[in-house]
Structure formats: C-alpha cells, structure tokens
Amino acid sequence: MKHIHKIFAFAAAAFLLLALNSCSDDFLQRDSLSAVSATTFWKTPTDALNGLAACYDGLQSVDVYNGGPWGIGPINTDCMTDDGGHFNWSGWMPGYDVVNGTSSTSNSCSSRFWSAYYEVIKRCNALIANIGNCEGLSQEELNQYIAEAKVLRSFMYLNLTSTFQDVPYLTEPLTLETAKVSKNPKSEIVPKLIAELTEAANALPVEAPALGRITKGAALGVLGRVYLYNGMWADAAKTYEQIIGLGCYELFNDYATLFDSTNEGCKEIIFSVRYTGPGQSEGGQFNAHWNTPLEALNGTIDLADAFYQLDGTPYPNKDDVGEWKDGAIDIGKPNPARYENRDPRLKTTLWVPGMSWAGKSIDNGNTYGGAAASYSTIYVNKYFNPDDKSNSWDGSDDFYIIRYAEVLLSLAEAYVEQGTNLDKAVQLVDQVRARVGMPKVEDVEKATTQAALRDVVRHERRVELAFEGVRMYDMYRWHMIEEQVNKIMAEKKKYGFWYEDRFYRGEKDYVWPIPQKEIDANENLIQHDLWK
Amino acid sequence: MSNSASEHSLQSFFGRINWNYADRYLFEANVRHDGSSRMPKSHRYATFPSVSAGWVLTNESWMPSLGPVNYLKLRGSWGLLGNQEIGNYAYTPTMAAKYNYYFGDTKTIGLAENSVANENIRWETTRVTDLGFDASAFRGKVNVTFDYFDKLTSDILLRLPMPGLYLGSLTAPYQNVGKVSNKGWELNLAYHDMAGDWSWNVAANFSSVTNKIVDNGGIPVISGNTINQEGEAIGSYYGYKSLGLVHSQADIDNYKNSKGEPITINEKRPQLGDILYEDIDDNAKIDANDRQIIGNPFPKLTYSLNLGLGWKNFDFSMFWQGIGGISRFYQEQATISNGGNLTTRWLDRVSESNPNGTWCRMGEENNELNSTFWMQRSDYFRLKNLELGYTFNPNLVRKIGLHGVRIYLQGTNLLTLTGVKGYDAEKTSSDSDNRMFPNIKSFSAGININF
Numbered sequence: 001m002k003h004i005h006k007i008f009a010f011a012a013a014a015f016l017l018l019a020l021n022s023c024s025d026d027f028l029q030r031d032s033l034s035a036v037s038a039t040t041f042w043k044t045p046t047d048a049l050n051g052l053a054a055c056y057d058g059l060q061s062v063d064v065y066n067g068g069p070w071g072i073g074p075i076n077t078d079c080m081t082d083d084g085g086h087f088n089w090s091g092w093m094p095g096y097d098v099v100n101g102t103s104s105t106s107n108s109c110s111s112r113f114w115s116a117y118y119e120v121i122k123r124c125n126a127l128i129a130n131i132g133n134c135e136g137l138s139q140e141e142l143n144q145y146i147a148e149a150k151v152l153r154s155f156m157y158l159n160l161t162s163t164f165q166d167v168p169y170l171t172e173p174l175t176l177e178t179a180k181v182s183k184n185p186k187s188e189i190v191p192k193l194i195a196e197l198t199e200a201a202n203a204l205p206v207e208a209p210a211l212g213r214i215t216k217g218a219a220l221g222v223l224g225r226v227y228l229y230n231g232m233w234a235d236a237a238k239t240y241e242q243i244i245g246l247g248c249y250e251l252f253n254d255y256a257t258l259f260d261s262t263n264e265g266c267k268e269i270i271f272s273v274r275y276t277g278p279g280q281s282e283g284g285q286f287n288a289h290w291n292t293p294l295e296a297l298n299g300t301i302d303l304a305d306a307f308y309q310l311d312g313t314p315y316p317n318k319d320d321v322g323e324w325k326d327g328a329i330d331i332g333k334p335n336p337a338r339y340e341n342r343d344p345r346l347k348t349t350l351w352v353p354g355m356s357w358a359g360k361s362i363d364n365g366n367t368y369g370g371a372a373a374s375y376s377t378i379y380v381n382k383y384f385n386p387d388d389k390s391n392s393w394d395g396s397d398d399f400y401i402i403r404y405a406e407v408l409l410s411l412a413e414a415y416v417e418q419g420t421n422l423d424k425a426v427q428l429v430d431q432v433r434a435r436v437g438m439p440k441v442e443d444v445e446k447a448t449t450q451a452a453l454r455d456v457v458r459h460e461r462r463v464e465l466a467f468e469g470v471r472m473y474d475m476y477r478w479h480m481i482e483e484q485v486n487k488i489m490a491e492k493k494k495y496g497f498w499y500e501d502r503f504y505r506g507e508k509d510y511v512w513p514i515p516q517k518e519i520d521a522n523e524n525l526i527q528h529d530l531w532k
Numbered sequence: 533m534s535n536s537a538s539e540h541s542l543q544s545f546f547g548r549i550n551w552n553y554a555d556r557y558l559f560e561a562n563v564r565h566d567g568s569s570r571m572p573k574s575h576r577y578a579t580f581p582s583v584s585a586g587w588v589l590t591n592e593s594w595m596p597s598l599g600p601v602n603y604l605k606l607r608g609s610w611g612l613l614g615n616q617e618i619g620n621y622a623y624t625p626t627m628a629a630k631y632n633y634y635f636g637d638t639k640t641i642g643l644a645e646n647s648v649a650n651e652n653i654r655w656e657t658t659r660v661t662d663l664g665f666d667a668s669a670f671r672g673k674v675n676v677t678f679d680y681f682d683k684l685t686s687d688i689l690l691r692l693p694m695p696g697l698y699l700g701s702l703t704a705p706y707q708n709v710g711k712v713s714n715k716g717w718e719l720n721l722a723y724h725d726m727a728g729d730w731s732w733n734v735a736a737n738f739s740s741v742t743n744k745i746v747d748n749g750g751i752p753v754i755s756g757n758t759i760n761q762e763g764e765a766i767g768s769y770y771g772y773k774s775l776g777l778v779h780s781q782a783d784i785d786n787y788k789n790s791k792g793e794p795i796t797i798n799e800k801r802p803q804l805g806d807i808l809y810e811d812i813d814d815n816a817k818i819d820a821n822d823r824q825i826i827g828n829p830f831p832k833l834t835y836s837l838n839l840g841l842g843w844k845n846f847d848f849s850m851f852w853q854g855i856g857g858i859s860r861f862y863q864e865q866a867t868i869s870n871g872g873n874l875t876t877r878w879l880d881r882v883s884e885s886n887p888n889g890t891w892c893r894m895g896e897e898n899n900e901l902n903s904t905f906w907m908q909r910s911d912y913f914r915l916k917n918l919e920l921g922y923t924f925n926p927n928l929v930r931k932i933g934l935h936g937v938r939i940y941l942q943g944t945n946l947l948t949l950t951g952v953k954g955y956d957a958e959k960t961s962s963d964s965d966n967r968m969f970p971n972i973k974s975f976s977a978g979i980n981i982n983f
Contacts, residue, residue, distance in 0.1 A: 053642035119700030210636030
C-alpha cells in the first residue's frame with residue numbers, strides 16, 4: 001500500500017444523522033406562508049360562508065355573467081345573434097368566428113366558456129362535498145348552503161347542455177386520478193337537473209337572507225328555464241305559476257332605471273349577479289366606456305326596428321337609416337329622427353343616433369368617431385351608463401339573470417306552445433307591455449291563433465330581454481340560426497354596412513364543439529359527432 | 533402593490549471517497565441523500581450516488597511515446613442527479629381569499645382553491661453516463677476534450693395538460709411523467725501559441741444531442757402546437773403538413789383524397805392563394821385529426837468559435853456562435869381586421885393578378901393553422917462579439933499615476949449568416965409568431981482605467 005499517495009475518505013457517518021429523523025421532519029415541513037392550506041379548510045361556519053361566496057364569485061367571470069368585450073359573457077352571446085354583433089373589432093372577440101361560420105374546435109368562445117363554467121361547478125362540488133365537516137354550522141344553514149350550491153351548479157349545466165349538449169356531469173370533486181371523465185348525454189343530465197332544482201327549491205327560503213343569495217324563487221326560475229329550454233311546456237307553466245304564486249315579485253314601474261344600481265333590490269329581480277363598484281374589486285365590467293359607447297359591441301338595425309312605434313306598429317321606413325352615399329349608408333350621418341316615438345325600451349336597450357354620451361351627441365359632431373365607430377350606427381346601452389365616465393369596467397350595477405318580466409314571458413310562451421291557455425298568454429304579454437305604456441295585443445296585433453301568438457310572444461321576449469343573455473339560447477331552441485344569419489347578411493347588403501360575412505353551416509351551428517385542448521388532454525372525452 | 537412570502541428547506545447528507553494511485557488511476561465515489569420540503573412526506577428523501585474513474589495513460593511507465601501528445605486521460609462516470617424545481621408547495625392544495633362576493637351590502641371573503649396540487653409528487657432523477665478523454669499535445673499548445681454522454685431522466689416533473697373539467701380556470705399541477713433520453717457528444721478544441729510580438733488562440737466547441745421520449749405512459753400529450761409522444765423529441769411540433777398553395781383552379785380541382793372526393797379544410801373548399809394540407813386520414817376533411825409531427829425544437833448541431841489575436845499592445849477577439857439542422861415557426865396573422873403590421877412577404881401573395889406568388893392570401897383563417905408553411909429553416913452562424921483593444925505601455929501610464937489604461941472598440945451581433953429573412957434567427961422555439969424582441973446590433977467604444 002505504500003504506493004497509495006492519497007486517500008480521502010469523508011466518512012458516510014452523516015447517514016447516522018438520519019436516526020435523528022424526528023427533527024428533520026419538522027425542518028422539512030414548510031407550509032405556504034401566504035395561502036390557506038386546503039387540508040385545514042372546511043372546519044368552521046365561517047369557512048362554509050367563505051366557500052359559498054367563492055361559488056357565487058364564479059358567476060362574475062367575464063365568461064359567465066360579466067360584461068366587457070373580452071369574454072363570452074351575456075352581452076357577447078347576444079352579439080352572436082341577430083340582436084348585435086362585434087362588427088368592427090372581430091378577429092379577437094370570442095364568438096365572432098362562430099357566427100361567421102369559420103370557427104374550429106379550437107375556437108376561444110367554447111374553450112373560455114367551458115373552463116369558466118366548470119370552475120363554478122368545481123367550487124360548488126367542493127362545497128357540497130366538504131361542508132359537512134364544518135363544525136358548529138346549524139343544520140338549517142347547512143341545508144341552505146348546499147341548496148344554493150346545487151342551484152348554481154344546475155344553472156351552469158343548463159347553459160352547458162344548451163350549448164355543448166352532452167357534457168360530463170360532475171357532482172363531486174375530481175382528483176388527479178379521476179380527472180379524465182367521459183360525457184353524459186344531455187337526455188340523462190336534464191332529469192337530474194330537474195330533480196336537484198326541485199329539491200333545492202323546497203329547501204330554500206322565499207326571502208333571501210341578503211340581496212344576491214339564491215331563494216326559492218331563483219331556484220324555480222332556473223328550473224323553469226330547464227323545462228322551457230327542453231320543450232317541457234306543462235312543467236314549465238306549472239313552475240312559472242308557482243313563482244307568481246309566491247306573491248313576492250312584481251314588475252318595477254320604470255324600465256328606464258330598472259337596470260341602475262339603485263333599483264337592484266326591487267321586487268322584479270329574482271336572481272342577479274352582485275356587482276359593487278367602484279374601487280372594491282367587485283365591480284362589473286359593463287358600465288361606462290370613456291368617451292363613446294363601447295364600439296366593440298354593436299346593436300343591429302334589425303333589433304332597433306323590433307322596437308315598434310308608440311302605437312304598437314312597426315316603423316314603416318327601412319330606407320331612412322342615414323344619408324346614402326354611393327349606394328351605402330354613410331355611418332357618420334345617421335338619421336336620429338327615426339328613433340323617436342318608439343317603444344321606450346329602445347333607448348334603454350340600445351344607444352341609437354340622437355342620444356347623447358357624456359353630454360355629447362350627434363349634433364355637435366364627433367360622437368360617432370370613437371376608436372372605431374359602430375358599423376351599424378347603433379351600440380349597446382343596457383348596463384352602460386353614459387354619465388359615468390370615471391368608473392370604466394368597474395361598475396356597481398348588478399346583472400339580472402332572471403327577473404319577473406322573463407317569468408311572465410316564459411309562462412306566456414309555455415301557454416302558447418301548450419295551445420291551451422292562449423288568452424292567459426295574451427294577458428301576460430299585455431302586463432309586460434303596460435309597464436312601458438305600449439298598447440295591448442288585443443288592440444294592435446289582435447292575434448288569437450297559436451302561430452300568431454307565438455310570433456307575438458317571441459317578439460316581446462326579444463325586445464324586453466335584449467342583451468340580458470337569453471337571446472342566443474332562444475335562437476338555439478327555436479332553431480333560428482339560419483334565419484338570423486340571413487337577416488344580418490340582408491342588413492349588410494341593404495345598407496352597405498361593413499359587417500363581416502356570417503355563414504350558416506347547418507346543424508353543427510347548434511352545437512358548440514368540445515374545446516380541442518380538452519379532447520387532447522382527455523382521451524375519454526369524445527367530440528360531438530357533428531364536430532368530428 | 534403586492535407582497536408575497538415563501539420558504540423552503542433542503543437537508544442533505546453527503547459522503548465522498550477519493551482515491552488517486554500514482555497519478556495514473558483516479559477514482560471517486562459520492563453519495564448524497566437529500567430531503568426537500570417541496571416533496572410530500574412520503575417522497576421527501578432521495579439518494580443520489582455517483583462514481584467516476586480516470587486513467588492517465590501518459591503517466592504509465594510502459595507507455596511508448598505518442599509523438600506530440602504529451603497528456604492523455606481516459607475517463608468515465610456514472611451518477612444520479614435529482615431535481616426538485618417545482619416551486620415550493622406543489623404537493624399541498626392551497627386556497628386564496630380573493631374570490632369575494634357581496635351578499636347584500638356585506639363584502640364576504642370568498643375562499644377557493646387557487647392551486648391544484650399533486651400529493652404524490654416525487655423527485656425527478658437523471659442518470660448520467662459519461663465517457664470521454666482529455667488530451668494535450670505540442671507542449672500544451674493544443675488541447676482536446678471529448679465527451680459522449682447518455683442521460684436518462686425519469687419521473688420528469690412536468691405540468692402535464694389536464695382537463696379543464698378538473699382544473700377549472702387553474703394551472704395544471706406538476707406530475708412525474710415518463711422518461712426522456714438525451715444522448716450526444718461534445719467536442720472542445722483549443723489551440724494557442726505565440727511568436728515574436730504575435731500571439732493567437734483559437735477555440736472551437738461542437739455539440740450535438742438527440743432528445744427522445746422513452747416512456748410517456750403510452751399516451752401522446754398534445755399541448756397547443758406541440759406534442760410529447762414516445763419515440764419523438766420532447767415538445768415536437770404538432771400541426772399540419774402544407775402541400776403548397778393554390779395557384780390555379782386546377783390546383784383546387786386536383787385537391788382530392790384517394791377516393792377522388794374533394795377535400796375540405798375545416799368545412800371549406802380552398803380558394804386561390806390558400807394553403808393545402810395533407811389529408812392524413814384520407815377522409816376528405818382537413819380537421820384536428822390531420823395534425824402530425826412536423827419537426828422538433830432541437831438543433832442537430834450547436835457550435836461556437838473563439839478567435840483571438842495579439843500584436844504588441846493590440847488585442848483582437850471574435851466570438852461566433854451557430855446552430856444547424858433546425859426549423860422554426862415564423863407565423864403571422866392572415867386575418868387582420870383591426871390594423872397591425874405585416875412583413876413584405878405578403879406583397880407576393882397569390883391573387884388573380886399574381887397567380888404564381890409565393891405567399892398565401894389574406895383573410896382566410898385556415899391559412900393561420902400551425903403548418904409547415906410557416907416553418908422555415910433557421911440555421912445561423914452569428915458574430916456575437918468582436919473586440920479590438922489597445923493597452924498603453926504600463927511604464928508610460930505609471931508616469932501619470934495610473935496602473936493601466938486600455939481603450940477598445942466593441943460590436944455585438946455584427947454579422948449573421950442565415951437564410952431567415954425579416955426576423956431574428958436567434959429566437960426561442962416557443963416564439964412561433966415572432967413576439968420576441970430581436971437581438972440588437974450594437975457598437976461601443978470604451979476605456980478601462982486602473983488606478
């Protein structure tokens with residue numbers, strides 16, 4: 001061994017230290033300093049309330065029931081119909097490619113919608129699965145919270161099954177191991193929604209513990225939609241009659257201020273998303289838009305003219321939309337006069353020529369400039385406040401998901417489709433019209449047949465509820481996509497508007513494709529047949 | 533304003549034996565046992581041994597002279613390495629109090645999960661086997677180092693795409709996924725010498741690596757425009773194969789599958805100037821099922837060159853770097869309705885008046901699909917740095933009370949040899965639509981003074 005020059009041996013004695021494992025356990029246990037560990041949550045009544053707030057918070061996603069042009073919220077879904085369009089800022093707004101007939105399975109509309117809706121479902125499932133561990137929560141509160149979460153969850157599935165049709169129906173939290181689930185047919189999901197909503201309606205109080213919380217009326221309102229959207233007319237009628245029977249709802253007397261934050265607690269509101277702004281990080285992204293109406297979301301002439309004259313007849317002249325130049329309407333020179341003496345709901349719903357924005361109107365020049373003037377000369381006004389320039393995207397108006405006027409019109413529709421209570425349907429439409437001083441069906445349309453009344457009810461629903469997130473679903477269930485595409489294309493042609501071409505591709509336009517990234521990430525999820 | 537705080541801890545036990553026999557036989561063994569707070573209790577510790585051996589042939593008494601080679605060492609090593617770079621709390625689901633809501637006029641704190649955790653996360657390990665030699669010749673003027681390496685990384689820590697059903701709007705958790713092999717070689721050549729007032733040196737480095745997914749659980753993982761699939765490189769490009777542009781009606785008429793059915797691209801028949809894609813499932817429909825692997829982000833060869841020259845008080849150096857055998861994406865929107873700038877490539881787009889153009893038409897979203905049309909060979913060889921300096925005579929500057937003065941001129945990115953036009957060839961592979969700020973060409977002049 002004399003040739004060995006050097007041997008270094010740092011003994012492995014260090015391993016003996018392992019015997020002192022008890023101290024290294026503590027040393028190596030580092031929990032987040034800034035976040036609550038999910039494993040220590042769901043223990044107290046406060047945890048239960050905090051978990052419930054998070055479920056409702058999910059509704060405020062720009063892809064669920066918030067405003068702004070970025071997501072696929074209610075105003076944007078209405079822009080996918082004949083009510084409006086994203087006519088001059090397309091190319092990035094979710095849904096534009098769907099209506100233009102160019103969307104693929106990777107379109108942002110369906111992928112954003114999918115993630116945001118399943119986020120709400122995830123939060124509701126977490127609450128339902130874990131709330132039982134909250135010690136000290138009364139049985140009454142426990143039942144109520146669970147019922148609220150179930151209504152929210154069912155509501156999400158209603159919209160998912162109305163767009164994607166067959167989707168995975170999840171009622172408990174997924175884990176990494178169970179995440180790759182397959183679809184359930186819509187026909188299987190709908191009865192489950194009905195059962196859950198019926199049960200929840202029975203568990204919930206008529207009076208909300210606080211504004212914004214889901215009540216019996218809200219649960220029934222969602223249930224009514226489930227029946228209505230699935231053509232179950234008798235059940236729909238019974239459910240809506242039940243809401244009226246609760247006796248706590250009525251139409252608010254002034255449509256023009258109905259959507260202001262001051263009236264969000266009125267008796268017309270059945271289910272709303274709370275927004276509290278500005279500066280609370282809880283504002284809605286509807287509200288104001290700096291110097292001009294939001295140019296990204298445009299109303300159509302077709303919708304504007306659906307608001308009849310005060311005598312209940314349609315505005316007769318289709319050619320006086322503005323000055324004609326080289327065979328097209330000059331959108332810088334629209335005609336404000338034609339929007340006078342119309343159904344008062346017109347100027348609450350749409351921002352038409354002749355109205356002023358923050359003191360500016362067409363009379364003094366530049367209102368129509370903006371960053372990009374509406375190609376139709378018309379903008380969306382519902383939920384916008386032209387006087388409030390300082391709180392852009394941080395507004396305080398609640399968004400109304402279900403209000404009493406919808407209940408009345410949905411009931412009218414159910415009656416008409418049943419064909420049995422046509423006179424009652426007429427009275428319901430009259431009731432909605434009376435609030436804004438529009439004449440009765442008996443005095444104008446004099447409709448008595450089922451077919452004629454169907455048109456009356458559908459028309460009333462369109463003008464009363466425009467830009468409240470129901471039109472797209474109505475178009476789907478009434479099977480009117482082709483008709484709506486043709487209307488927009490005809491409007492584009494007639495006035496020489498620079499709308500992008502819309503295109504109807506057939507039945508697949510009634511179904512949203514499951515987002516490609518979902519299919520790519522989950523081999524058990526099968527694309528809808530029409531999108532394969 | 534935002535604040536954050538986090539902590540993590542690492543505990544290591546470490547042992548080493550080092551043995552050197554007559555400067556001829558070298559041997560070393562290491563073992564470490566690491567515990568990380570980033571791993572769950574069940575997988576907190578992992579052991580990483582390594583051994584290496586070397587044989588200096590030129591020190592053997594029986595070794596005949598190798599001519600100019602005065603030093604030659606063969607060496608080999610084997611070892612395991614660990615990786616725990618997954619952030620601090622990947623195994624515990626956390627909740628954040630930011631999902632607030634107003635019930636009535638009361639702001640209610642909303643708590644929901646803000647991270648999706650994987651409670652079974654483990655250390656990633658890489659087994660590295662390395663064989664190589666170090667040689668020196670001409671009395672140390674020429675040095676050569678060569679290595680062949682074979683790395684096999686197991687339990688790779690990746691954020692595997694997971695269904696949105698499970699994630700909602702959160703990011704996918706880390707998972708230990710499969711095995712990836714990296715095999716390759718690296719060669720370093722260096723030469724330096726001097727004569728009279730002249731001195732010079734040259735150093736070159738070449739390396740090549742082949743990346744291959746060995747085990748991916750059998751399931752290809754598609755994530756946007758990339759795919760991880762067994763037998764292919766990690767992050768392989770996934771998209772459509774372009775068959776060229778439509779230059780005439782005949783091109784449209786001939787765009788058919790094997791049964792003679794006209795092929796549609798996302799439901800539409802192509803028009804003049806559209807890109808035609810390969811219909812790999814031959815069903816006359818181009819859709820997501822027609823995506824295929826169309827390349828990968830690994831260059832076949834990476835190399836660099838250092839040149840230095842000195843004459844009296846002048847010094848001059850250059851540093852070049854390059855890659856070869858790589859294609860990247862240079863995408864642009866084909867439908868812009870709201871402004872935005874385009875490259876001059878579009879001037880030669882196919883149209884009625886320019887049927888033989890080289891670029892696709894505008895206004896068709898199908899032309900924006902991730903396809904080989906947008907891929908371009910992006911090899912380059914670039915002069916990254918060039919410097920010319922002059923050092924003043926130390927005796928001279930000492931007279932004015934300084935220790936040293938050197939003035940220099942320097943330039944970066946002065947010259948690039950590449951086929952890429954209009955964009956910087958030196959960009960990351962994930963930058964498919966050219967958002968990265970390009971490397972800038974710069975000149976500077978300076979003076980170094982030592983007091």
